[in-house]
Amino acid sequence: MIVFTAVFVSILAFHSRNLANAHPMEPTRTVHIDTRRPAANPPPNCFPAIGFTMPSAVPTSLSNWWCAYDTEYAFVGFSYEVTECQSLTKLRTEFNDIKTRFKGRYVRLYGFCDRAGFYNDIVDAAWGAGIGVQALIWFGFDGDDKWIGRRNTLLGTLHSNPKAKFVTRVLQFGSEPLFDWVLDPPDLITQVKAAKTNLSSLQIPVTVSDLAYSFRDLHAKDGGPDVLKAIDMIDAHILPFFSTKASIANNSWPIVLDDLNYFISSGQGKKIYFSQNGWPSVTSSGVQPNSPSAVANVQNEKDYYALLDKHCADLKAVPGGGVGWFAHIYSDNQEPGYGIYNTGGTLKFPFAPKTSC
Numbered sequence: 001m002i003v004f005t006a007v008f009v010s011i012l013a014f015h016s017r018n019l020a021n022a023h024p025m026e027p028t029r030t031v032h033i034d035t036r037r038p039a040a041n042p043p044p045n046c047f048p049a050i051g052f053t054m055p056s057a058v059p060t061s062l063s064n065w066w067c068a069y070d071t072e073y074a075f076v077g078f079s080y081e082v083t084e085c086q087s088l089t090k091l092r093t094e095f096n097d098i099k100t101r102f103k104g105r106y107v108r109l110y111g112f113c114d115r116a117g118f119y120n121d122i123v124d125a126a127w128g129a130g131i132g133v134q135a136l137i138w139f140g141f142d143g144d145d146k147w148i149g150r151r152n153t154l155l156g157t158l159h160s161n162p163k164a165k166f167v168t169r170v171l172q173f174g175s176e177p178l179f180d181w182v183l184d185p186p187d188l189i190t191q192v193k194a195a196k197t198n199l200s201s202l203q204i205p206v207t208v209s210d211l212a213y214s215f216r217d218l219h220a221k222d223g224g225p226d227v228l229k230a231i232d233m234i235d236a237h238i239l240p241f242f243s244t245k246a247s248i249a250n251n252s253w254p255i256v257l258d259d260l261n262y263f264i265s266s267g268q269g270k271k272i273y274f275s276q277n278g279w280p281s282v283t284s285s286g287v288q289p290n291s292p293s294a295v296a297n298v299q300n301e302k303d304y305y306a307l308l309d310k311h312c313a314d315l316k317a318v319p320g321g322g323v324g325w326f327a328h329i330y331s332d333n334q335e336p337g338y339g340i341y342n343t344g345g346t347l348k349f350p351f352a353p354k355t356s357c
């Protein structure tokens with residue numbers, strides 16, 4: 001579904017580790033250290049930490065609810081496509097699987113389902129499984145304005161469902177609205193600001209899920225960098241397979257770093273997630289490399305995630321609380337070749353990525 005025709009321009013960016021740690025949406029938290037207990041790194045008592053027990057009732061406030069950003073690095077969960085409009089039963093089963101089998105803390109939604117009440121089902125399943133959600137307003141690739149209705153429905157549900165603000169970590173405009181030129185950057189900024197205002201009472205941050213290439217190169221002169229300034233956190237698409245320099249996944253760290261360094265140097269210390277992040281096991285009409293040496297197979301899909309594990313400490317050290325990465329995507333039924341599961345529901349390779357280091 002992602003067609004890359006543009007040539008990637010590599011820009012030398014610099015690591016900058018002294019940027020202010022500005023987290024306007026992060027609730028303040030008091031940490032009590034109980035010196036009587038031999039603390040063997042107990043799980044942080046916050047949502048959606050691994051080991052956190054969901055309360056039996058909906059809390060009355062968001063104080064001390066969300067985990068601090070600096071705990072949300074390494075593997076955090078899956079991109080999860082909803083275009084098949086999964087039933088509530090299926091959402092519950094798969095969110096529980098993400099939580100228990102893979103120690104996922106989040107799902108990052110991808111695609112769209114316009115069924116009435118669908119986001120209520122997402123909230124229900126996420127609450128039940130004890131995982132957070134990166135919600136998404138889907139623009140699609142057709143340039144139509146269906147996203148306006150989706151935006152209104154989603155914003156409405158975030159306000160009306162009492163559990164929604166306790167599971168929704170961020171609202172994304174996506175996927176790749178800048179890359180797809182669906183809105184001019186000033187119009188996208190207007191949308192981001194309006195959503196921030198709309199969601200301020202719920203303390204839900206707003207972002208745009210897109211490539212470094214889109215902010216840095218494609219929209220260098222018409223406001224791409226201003227979009228980066230307007231968003232609360234960074235949802236970076238890291239898809240090194242499409243680089244003109246791609247070969248095998250094991251060689252892709254410099255490509256990842258090029259884009260990461262752009263987000264570090266231009267991102268004002270904001271929290272960074274790799275929201276759409278992976279390496280395909282097969283090519284398809286929408287998944288074609290821009291390098292003749294790029295290899296798509298299961299070994300490379302597996303190697304790519306192992307590479308991120310190998311660089312866990314580097315990702316943890318990134319300003320803003322370290323990089324939390326999502327695996328794109330949960331199943332080959334959702335996007336061919338990117339799944340951790342194949343279309344028959346079997347794991348394509350052992351997958352137990354680090355959640356801390």
Ligand SMILES: *[C@@H]1O[C@H](CO)[C@@H](O)[C@H](O)[C@H]1NC(C)=O
Pocket residue numbers: 151152153155156159197198
């Ligand atoms: C947020 O937007 C939704 C959808 O447009 C609207 O129904 C709701 O009233 C808005 N809420 C606030 C607080 O602005």
Ligand SMILES: *[C@@H]1O[C@H](CO)[C@@H](O)[C@H](O)[C@H]1NC(C)=O
Pocket residue numbers: 248250299300303
């Ligand atoms: C990539 O590196 C890993 C770890 O060193 C190794 O097991 C794997 O075979 C390598 N993959 C390829 C395609 O060379």
